[in-house]
Amino acid sequence: MVEQERVRRRTQRSGRSEEAEETTAEAVGEHLTDRIDDILDEIDSVLEENAEDFVRNYVQKGGE
């Protein structure tokens, strides 16, 4: 069954060029490792003061 699925998958993807997929993958990977420290520093500057207190006081009533 699993083998059949993989065949189906390849067929599905046949419309897409391999090259395009490679480019996307690379771009995403770069995106994620790049500037990670920058974003952590930025978030540090806006993070709720006293995390413990903030988390403790975040209590919701059930809804729906």
Place this chain on the structure above:
Amino acid sequence: MSVGRVHKVIGTETEFGITVRGDPDFNPVLASTQVINAYAGSRPRVRWSFDDECPGRDARGFEYRGDTPFDADSGLVNTVLTNGARLYVDHAHPEYSGPEGFDPLEAALYDKAGEVILARAAAAAGPLLPEGRRIQVYKNNSDGKGNSYGAHENYLVARALPFAALVQHLPGFLVSRQIYTGSGKVGSENGRPRIGFQVSQRADFFEEVVGLETTMKRPIVNTRDEPHADAGAHRRLHVIIGDATLSETQTFLKLGSLSMLLAALEDGALPAPVALADPVQSVWRVSHDPSLRRAIPLADGGTITALDLQWRYLGWVGDHARGEGADPVHRRVLDTWEQVLADLERDPSSTADRLDWTAKLALLEGFRQRDHLEWESPKLKALDLQFHDVSPDRGLYHHLVRARRMVRLFDDAEVERAVAEPPARTRAYFRGRCVERFGSQVVSANWDSLVFDVGEATLKRVPMMNPLRGSEDLVAGVIDASGSAAELVKALGGDHG
């Protein structure tokens, strides 16, 4: 068996989390009321009419009676917006019910508009509060302490489709789609096994396969049968198992994949349902496995991963849609779905630019490594909560978007239009435009009617039983040409568009 497809009108409802910084003993009902009132401001207030609502009606063919678990008073603080949405206090949360979208892209846009509206509402409530206090609103589904609140999806479905068919087909789909619908959560709740991080906010709370409840013993397939349309022709499938999603791609994919599955089901284009051996256990088992490698048991004795199960659904739905000649929006659903599954399979973290759970996980892992934090650290839980803050200044999702670490589907101008103007191709157009033009004369509204006070002895009710009528091409002319609600009602005559 083909039962004849109905156009998949889609709407989302979100209950937002709320807290008051500087007041640990805040009253959530009061705070929610302040948020809604601050946004409504001096605009005419439109009451919500419950005349046609019947949340106790069960799609399996009976009516719930006795002590009703449903809160019929939830419309006390209510307003209807010019974009056709309903904004109100539901229990102890502010809730935004988006207008009817013509397709998954439009429904996702109006879902995003709801976040902007709540962010502005919370900011507008600021001046009403004592010095040092601030209302903060969250688009998430859990407080991390065992309390969950919902993000519901609604899809128009053919009445002729037997509800039993939905019950057979949906569990396998809804359990496995979590890999691209989850918003991610630090820790577990509701007695589920301890874990550092899981895929979904909601998974820990599902305890039944099928049922009418939404607040306790939550079912994977909800049976509320309240079509808000001609009940002879339509159902409204009410899906309660999804997470509230911030990523626009994710909301689009969540709504697009299920609406296309439903269309395939109506056309009789799906093979025999994939039956899970234990759907309830599988919900949290899929969510508790961010590696996406765990296989879940099938009723026939085999096993399958959530990814492989989703590949199957994509194959069936894609074959059906391409055979039917899918339009660009639905082709985009298929492309997004395929790319997301392929990337999840290769490396889940490669989807962090499109999915909330992987974006959140990447951020948390960054902090864990830099600050040497354990999963139990309050800082990680605080980061988890703050990811969902709707404020553009505080919300971490917004920081990731501005840093171009997450992609968007919509630009600011499109979202701004959706905050103010209704969808053009559904009855939400009529509702929104009437509120805009004749708001002070709209006495009450609900999904399928508007009631006007035209200064006569009796109020005038305009029914809107067909979700696709009342659209711009049908009613814009008469709305624009009418100088008052009385003229509008007269012009509509017996035919209400």
